[in-house]
Amino acid sequence: MSPARTDSERVELANTALYEAVERGDTTAMGELWLDDSGADGIEVSCVHPGWPVLRGRAEVLRSYALIMASTDYIQFFLTDVEVAVAGDTALVTCTENILSGGPAEEEGELGPLVGQLVVATNVFRRVGEQWKVWSHHGSPVLAGREDEEDGPDAADGPAGPDGGAGA
Amino acid sequence: MSPARTDSERVELANTALYEAVERGDTTAMGELWLDDSGADGIEVSCVHPGWPVLRGRAEVLRSYALIMASTDYIQFFLTDVEVAVAGDTALVTCTENILSGGPAEEEGELGPLVGQLVVATNVFRRVGEQWKVWSHHGSPVLAGREDEEDGPDAADGPAGPDGGAGA
Numbered sequence: 242m243s244p245a246r247t248d249s250e251r252v253e254l255a256n257t258a259l260y261e262a263v264e265r266g267d268t269t270a271m272g273e274l275w276l277d278d279s280g281a282d283g284i285e286v287s288c289v290h291p292g293w294p295v296l297r298g299r300a301e302v303l304r305s306y307a308l309i310m311a312s313t314d315y316i317q318f319f320l321t322d323v324e325v326a327v328a329g330d331t332a333l334v335t336c337t338e339n340i341l342s343g344g345p346a347e348e349e350g351e352l353g354p355l356v357g358q359l360v361v362a363t364n365v366f367r368r369v370g371e372q373w374k375v376w377s378h379h380g381s382p383v384l385a386g387r388e389d390e391e392d393g394p395d396a397a398d399g400p401a402g403p404d405g406g407a408g409a
Numbered sequence: 410m411s412p413a414r415t416d417s418e419r420v421e422l423a424n425t426a427l428y429e430a431v432e433r434g435d436t437t438a439m440g441e442l443w444l445d446d447s448g449a450d451g452i453e454v455s456c457v458h459p460g461w462p463v464l465r466g467r468a469e470v471l472r473s474y475a476l477i478m479a480s481t482d483y484i485q486f487f488l489t490d491v492e493v494a495v496a497g498d499t500a501l502v503t504c505t506e507n508i509l510s511g512g513p514a515e516e517e518g519e520l521g522p523l524v525g526q527l528v529v530a531t532n533v534f535r536r537v538g539e540q541w542k543v544w545s546h547h548g549s550p551v552l553a554g555r556e557d558e559e560d561g562p563d564a565a566d567g568p569a570g571p572d573g574g575a576g577a
Binding site: 292367 | 452459490492494535548549
């Protein structure tokens with residue numbers, strides 16, 4: 242990490258590293274990327290995987306990643322629409338995760354069927370010394386996409402909101 | 410707002426106010442609750458409704474709420490499992506939204522069928538003077554709940570992660 246990099250660039254690298262750790266199944270890297278929340282300041286990490294309830298605290302969050310990585314033979318994230326905002330020692334990243342993954346093989350030596358998936362994420366980072374650490378990850382499925390619109394998604398035509406059972 | 414209140418209490422009040430504004434269909438209150446992101450600092454608000462793509466910027470976010478509120482005859486949020494963490498001028502709230510809502514009436518003067526829905530949210534706030542303003546809201550459907558577990562959700566038994574098509 243060159244000192245010439247801006248905060249915004251460093252945050253984007255940390256964001257990318259989070260997904261690369263999942264791709265590699267690298268639990269050690271994952272542990273280093275997340276904020277150490279064992280201090281007395283009451284700041285706890287949190288994580289919402291698509292469709293999951295909230296997980297809180299390093300132990301629970303890292304365990305969930307270990308389980309996901311253990312049950313995934315192949316996963317690749319193509320990040321698009323990445324936006325970074327830095328405010329003091331906090332940064333907030335929103336992005337679209339275009340996921341290609343394969344489940345456990347049905348026969349030895351073969352990948353399971355590949356599945357494409359569209360997830361949007363809000364990731365929050367805290368500055369710790371020279372590094373940006375993950376404070377919160379929230380990923381959720383996009384139940385109907387209008388990604389190809391020139392004017393961006395039109396809420397009126399988007400998936401149903403809280404009133405329409407999108408969460409059912 | 411009494412000055413004797415802690416930051417954490419003030420953040421929780423701001424978080425509650427966000428949901429109360431939706432319940433009342435109060436677009437003016439909604440506009441006051443969200444951060445003014447028109448400054449030159451590049452900080453933009455963002456919002457993910459359950460199942461939706463990312464919305465960015467006050468205009469798009471507030472328009473989405475106006476549309477949701479206009480299409481919802483009745484909605485009530487029972488917030489549970491609310492956790493607040495304050496770090497400097499940023500606060501992060503995670504909570505479960507137990508939603509009861511009614512769609513447009515099929516016959517005049519009657520509510521549409523009531524729908525229950527379980528959503529988890531990560532809400533980020535910025536301190537602006539004495540107030541805490543919403544910087545980011547991300548809500549997502551819980552596709553299978555283990556809310557009644559004494560030891561908290563067990564990831565191994567939770568809904569499928571990125572590998573399992575929870576977002577499909």
